[in-house]
Amino acid sequence: MANTNQLKQPNGNADHNAAPAQNSFGKPNIEHTNPLAKTLLEKLDYDQLTNCMRCGFCLPACPTFKETGMEPASPRGRIAMMKAAVDGLMVPDQQFQDQMNLCLGCRACEPACPADVKYGQLIEQTKEAIEEHAQHSLPIKLIRKTVFKSLFPKRSNLKLLGKSLALYQRSGIQALARKTGAIKIVPKHLQELEGVLPSASSKGVVERLGTFVPAQGEAIAKVAMFRGCIMDVMFADTNVNTVDLLSAAGFDVYIPEAQVCCGALHAHSGEMEQARELAAVNIDVFKALDVDYIVSNAGGCGALLVEYDHLMHKDPRYAEDASWFAERVIDISSLLVQKGRELRFIHDTGAEPASKVTYQDSCHLRNVMKGASAPRILMKQVEGAHYIEMKESDRCCGSAGIYNVVQPKMADSILEHKMEHADATSASYMLTSNPGCLMQMKLGIDKYQPSQPMKAMHIVDFLHERMVLSKSK
Amino acid sequence: MLNERMIKQLKSIVGDQYFRVDQEALIAHSYDGTPMLQALPDGVIYPETTEQVSEIMVIASQHSVPIVTRGSGSNLCGGTTPLSGGIVMVMHRMNAVLEVDMENLTATVQPGVITGQFIAHVEELGLFYPPDPSSMKISTIGGNIAECSGGLRGLKYGTTKDYVLGLTAVLPSGAVIRTGGKLTKDVAGYDLTKLLVGSEGTLAVITEAILKLVPKPKTKKTMIAMYKDIYGAARTVSDIIKAQIIPATLEILDNATIQVVDDFAKIGLPRDMEAILIIEQDGEPEVVERDIASIYEICKQQQANSIELAQTPEEAEKLLTARRSAFTALARLRPTTILEDATVPRSKIADMILKTNAIAKKYNVNIATFGHAGDGNLHPTATTDARDHEEVHRVEEAFAEIFEAAIDLGGTITGEHGVGVVKAPYLEWKVGEAGIEVMKGIKAAFDPQNILNPNKIFAKQGKKRVVIQHG
Numbered sequence: 001m002a003n004t005n006q007l008k009q010p011n012g013n014a015d016h017n018a019a020p021a022q023n024s025f026g027k028p029n030i031e032h033t034n035p036l037a038k039t040l041l042e043k044l045d046y047d048q049l050t051n052c053m054r055c056g057f058c059l060p061a062c063p064t065f066k067e068t069g070m071e072p073a074s075p076r077g078r079i080a081m082m083k084a085a086v087d088g089l090m091v092p093d094q095q096f097q098d099q100m101n102l103c104l105g106c107r108a109c110e111p112a113c114p115a116d117v118k119y120g121q122l123i124e125q126t127k128e129a130i131e132e133h134a135q136h137s138l139p140i141k142l143i144r145k146t147v148f149k150s151l152f153p154k155r156s157n158l159k160l161l162g163k164s165l166a167l168y169q170r171s172g173i174q175a176l177a178r179k180t181g182a183i184k185i186v187p188k189h190l191q192e193l194e195g196v197l198p199s200a201s202s203k204g205v206v207e208r209l210g211t212f213v214p215a216q217g218e219a220i221a222k223v224a225m226f227r228g229c230i231m232d233v234m235f236a237d238t239n240v241n242t243v244d245l246l247s248a249a250g251f252d253v254y255i256p257e258a259q260v261c262c263g264a265l266h267a268h269s270g271e272m273e274q275a276r277e278l279a280a281v282n283i284d285v286f287k288a289l290d291v292d293y294i295v296s297n298a299g300g301c302g303a304l305l306v307e308y309d310h311l312m313h314k315d316p317r318y319a320e321d322a323s324w325f326a327e328r329v330i331d332i333s334s335l336l337v338q339k340g341r342e343l344r345f346i347h348d349t350g351a352e353p354a355s356k357v358t359y360q361d362s363c364h365l366r367n368v369m370k371g372a373s374a375p376r377i378l379m380k381q382v383e384g385a386h387y388i389e390m391k392e393s394d395r396c397c398g399s400a401g402i403y404n405v406v407q408p409k410m411a412d413s414i415l416e417h418k419m420e421h422a423d424a425t426s427a428s429y430m431l432t433s434n435p436g437c438l439m440q441m442k443l444g445i446d447k448y449q450p451s452q453p454m455k456a457m458h459i460v461d462f463l464h465e466r467m468v469l470s471k472s473k
Numbered sequence: 474m475l476n477e478r479m480i481k482q483l484k485s486i487v488g489d490q491y492f493r494v495d496q497e498a499l500i501a502h503s504y505d506g507t508p509m510l511q512a513l514p515d516g517v518i519y520p521e522t523t524e525q526v527s528e529i530m531v532i533a534s535q536h537s538v539p540i541v542t543r544g545s546g547s548n549l550c551g552g553t554t555p556l557s558g559g560i561v562m563v564m565h566r567m568n569a570v571l572e573v574d575m576e577n578l579t580a581t582v583q584p585g586v587i588t589g590q591f592i593a594h595v596e597e598l599g600l601f602y603p604p605d606p607s608s609m610k611i612s613t614i615g616g617n618i619a620e621c622s623g624g625l626r627g628l629k630y631g632t633t634k635d636y637v638l639g640l641t642a643v644l645p646s647g648a649v650i651r652t653g654g655k656l657t658k659d660v661a662g663y664d665l666t667k668l669l670v671g672s673e674g675t676l677a678v679i680t681e682a683i684l685k686l687v688p689k690p691k692t693k694k695t696m697i698a699m700y701k702d703i704y705g706a707a708r709t710v711s712d713i714i715k716a717q718i719i720p721a722t723l724e725i726l727d728n729a730t731i732q733v734v735d736d737f738a739k740i741g742l743p744r745d746m747e748a749i750l751i752i753e754q755d756g757e758p759e760v761v762e763r764d765i766a767s768i769y770e771i772c773k774q775q776q777a778n779s780i781e782l783a784q785t786p787e788e789a790e791k792l793l794t795a796r797r798s799a800f801t802a803l804a805r806l807r808p809t810t811i812l813e814d815a816t817v818p819r820s821k822i823a824d825m826i827l828k829t830n831a832i833a834k835k836y837n838v839n840i841a842t843f844g845h846a847g848d849g850n851l852h853p854t855a856t857t858d859a860r861d862h863e864e865v866h867r868v869e870e871a872f873a874e875i876f877e878a879a880i881d882l883g884g885t886i887t888g889e890h891g892v893g894v895v896k897a898p899y900l901e902w903k904v905g906e907a908g909i910e911v912m913k914g915i916k917a918a919f920d921p922q923n924i925l926n927p928n929k930i931f932a933k934q935g936k937k938r939v940v941i942q943h944g
Contacts, residue, residue, distance in 0.1 A: 025858060025860050025861070047808065050808040050809070050858075050859065050860070051804060051808045053506070053508055053801060053804045053808070053809065053810055054504050054505065054506050054546075055506050055547060055608070055800065055801040056506060056545050056546060056547045056608070056611045057608075057610065057611065057798070057801055059545060059611050060587075060610055060611055069519075069565050069566065070498075070501075071498075071501040071502060071546070071563075072497045072498060072500075072501040074501075077500075077501040080500055080501055080503070080504060081497065081500050081501065084500045084503075089500065089503075089513075090496050090497075090500050091496070093496065095495060095496065095497050096496075096497065099497060113801070114733075114734075114737045114798035114799075114800075114801035114802035114804070114805075115801045115802065115804035115805060116736070116737065116804075116805050
């Protein structure tokens with residue numbers, strides 16, 4: 001077993017470098033024959049790859065490492081593979097791509113990293129490269145095209161979807177599909193998801209409230225609401241409640257009608273160009289309003305919005321405005337806590353002891369928007385409710401955008417562990433700050449049946465229902 | 474490359490999914506926490522029992538294939554990088570705490586148990602396992618034993634070697650040995666337990682350990698003393714020891730380290746100070762009160778600009794957690810951080826810091842210093858860029874001189890990270906030619922075929938010691 005495998009000489013001589021010849025401090029100077037390797041070399045930020053010094057502090061934060069116990073399924077392992085592919089030490093084969101796709105993108109590794117490695121950017125660049133060379137089957141191609149190019153970017157189509165879904169749910173077709181077993185033609189994990197879909201609506205927040213709702217009392221600041229696309233079709237009530245809370249806390253609320261999808265689902269699926277096109281529209285629309293804050297009530301959207309500056313930094317037309325935009329993005333809970341007039345919330349349980357309330361972090365709200373404390377502060381303010389911290393509440397629930405649809409096995413394994421911790425809190429309410437997490441929690445409750453009744457809600461809806469209007473200071 | 478027959482044999486021992494030769498597995502086990510080292514293994518195996526380890530060793534001996542054992546791969550001396558190829562044996566699946574014996578105050582554990590989780594587990598039972606390497610959130614007990622890890626509590630409580638009472642270990646032949654036991658006294662023959670602790674995976678594969686536990690200290694107090702003059706901080710350390718106070722923790726951080734640690738942890742460390750000391754004392758309440766008061770006075774005498782007591786246990790924990798991030802946080806300055814652990818008698822801490830700074834200046838390299846000042850174990854850390862070969866060369870020369878300086882002060886080239894491959898060329902400086910020969914003899918007695926973590930500890934060629942005129 002002589003040193004045939006040795007990529008590097010042990011210490012004692014100066015030749016320490018495993019990587020091939022390099023352009024001074026830049027990327028390796030290497031002609032890849034593999035097309036994906038070539039694209040990875042082009043897209044990946046080589047400095048970020050080098051910044052990972054492999055200390056391993058990210059390992060305990062990573063849900064897929066925790067589930068598998070295998071180094072390749074950890075952030076350190078994935079970064080090592082990205083770098084190996086770029087350095088020509090490994091061919092980015094199907095296994096490489098599968099491992100990258102197994103990453104939830106929860107970014108819990110980022111706050112755990114003392115070296116400040118931007119893992120989120122690296123995995124996005126990798127997925128973008130993979131997507132450029134993807135050989136999708138025809139049906140998948142069609143679905144991707146419909147979803148990414150027609151559905152999310154175009155509001156009219158989304159509304160149509162909302163309408164159809166509402167029709168499906170209310171016309172009795174849903175009941176019929178379930179009763180006859182027709183629903184069983186779709187895979188089991190999709191059936192389960194179908195079971196927890198909220199009542200859709202074709203009427204979004206603008207259709208219900210118009211494009212401006214003034215502050216109650218003197219206005220503290222001028223905010224614009226980012227309504228989201230899933231939020232506005234599936235959780236339009238939550239959007240309406242968000243506006244209500246903001247207005248009650250003293251904000252003038254604008255809801256620009258021309259805003260489009262944030263592009264997060266595109267970015268996480270490697271469709272970066274489309275994400276940038278959508279970002280450009282949003283930046284123009286919100287900049288024109290000259291608001292103090294741009295409020296999101298979905299951690300998944302907010303996390304991309306708050307990184308528009310990074311997304312657009314190479315675009316000279318948008319770089320500056322994108323920074324303006326990113327600086328103003330804030331989650332509803334953080335804005336209420338940091339700037340809003342204090343609201344009073346009462347949970348009336350009659351003579352019963354206080355209801356227990358627990359919370360599942362939205363990974364992107366916590367790890368990217370750094371907004372983990374505000375929701376907890378608000379929940380603790382609710383009179384008559386008792387906040388209980390769930391074990392590993394900061395760990396991804398497995399929803400992760402469309403992860404639970406494309407990686408059902410890992411998502412379910414994560415969800416099962418999550419629901420064990422949820423059950424241990426014996427809470428009556430499971431609150432979240434993101435639609436994907438909310439549906440995943442509903443699914444978890446449905447599937448794993450906690451030992452006492454538990455209701456999953458968006459924190460905005462929970463607070464709105466308990467808001468005491470008259471006495472707000 | 475491994476031959477088909479061997480692959481088949483190994484798969485039949487652990488099952489198909491736990492012996493891997495695919496590209497992904499090889500890349501993900503080609504490194505550890507040591508900068509600028511990478512080498513592909515030929516396979517990766519995840520055993521579940523001592524019996525499996527024994528069967529694997531029999532096969533590896535038959536085929537003369539190297540075995541490199543590892544836990545979480547946080548090693549800092551290249552000890553778990555498979556530089557000679559062979560098979561990386563990951564101990565993660567053997568991660569059970571088999572027993573906590575409340576009558577003998579011992580715990581029996583498998584090697585893959587995560588140190589931090591183990592510490593939390595025994596603390597819930599009112600007991601205490603002191604060795605706390607900064608990587609304890611990910612490091613394994615097995616890895617700690619193999620490297621004889623230290624940590625922040627070394628000066629008062631000692632290091633891993635002081636807490637290992639007995640071991641089950643598999644020799645390269647496949648034979649299983651059991652050393653020591655739940656015993657405080659045991660002089661039956663050579664102390665193989667102590668010999669295996671710190672043997673860096675070169676003598677046997679540790680598959681079970683009996684650990685000594687102590688009662689959990691009743692209370693602890695944590696303080697931070699800030700200095701405009703780093704030598705004032707260093708002198709404080711010597712003065713505390715001279716006053717015959719042994720704190721549980723006595724850490725030093727210089728300005729560069731303070732800045733990056735606070736960038737990461739955001740706990741409001743004083744960025745304008747040249748150095749801070751983090752001091753913790755634990756034990757009986759009245760003793761802790763008295764010691765902290767005395768330490769406070771010593772800090773004041775050494776011109777500390779400000780001294781603060783942590784107000785809550787959470788605040789204290791945040792401070793220590795921040796300190797544990799120092800090594801990685803320094804990578805915020807430059808992509809490559811080369812950290813060493815030269816150690817001197819604790820009275821020589823101020824001299825060592827002076828020397829380190831002079832050497833950094835001489836070679837024009839950036840060296841930040843932090844570490845376990847109280848036990849003389851410093852972590853001078855060079856921040857550089859692996860792609861800058863010329864600078865990396867200067868860093869290496871600077872470190873050679875730092876090792877030299879440490880030895881001149883009566884110290885050693887490594888206090889707690891191990892020799893591995895990085896410090897192998899310097900080992901002879903510390904232990905001498907005869908020392909090396911004895912150690913090689915021990916290695917041959919355990920591992921005549923040289924298949925366990927080969928080419929570690931012993932360099933093919935030692936580094937010639939250049940005698941430097943100090944003066």
